[in-house]
Amino acid sequence: xxxxxxxxxxxxxxxxxxxxxxxxxxxxxxxxxxxxxxxxxxxxxxxxxxxxxxxxxxxxxxxxxxxxxxxxxxxxxxxx
Numbered sequence: 001x002x003x004x005x006x007x008x009x010x011x012x013x014x015x016x017x018x019x020x021x022x023x024x025x026x027x028x029x030x031x032x033x034x035x036x037x038x039x040x041x042x043x044x045x046x047x048x049x050x051x052x053x054x055x056x057x058x059x060x061x062x063x064x065x066x067x068x069x070x071x072x073x074x075x076x077x078x079x080x
Contacts, residue, residue, distance in 0.1 A: 012055075013070035019051035019058060020067055 010018065022044060025031040035041060052058065057066050 011074075013073050015051055015055055016057060016067060016070045017074060019048065019055055022048040022051070 026044070026048065035044070057063065060066060
């Protein structure tokens with residue numbers, strides 16, 4: 001790893017929820033107005049692309065159920 005690289009570790013649930021959120025936000029006018037820096041967009045697109053390549057579950061027929069369950073597990077873990 002070079003000095004300029006950063007590694008972020010997410011659980012599978014966190015990655016799934018973040019991927020979904022980024023997908024929904026990237027096309028919204030509100031988010032586009034909020035993120036007005038091209039450098040930030042570049043980083044967000046890289047994260048989004050990496051998540052999309054890593055998460056085979058985003059193409060599963062039961063994606064909505066997987067996403068719902070992941071959200072519930074994350075919230076439950078945060079309450080502990």
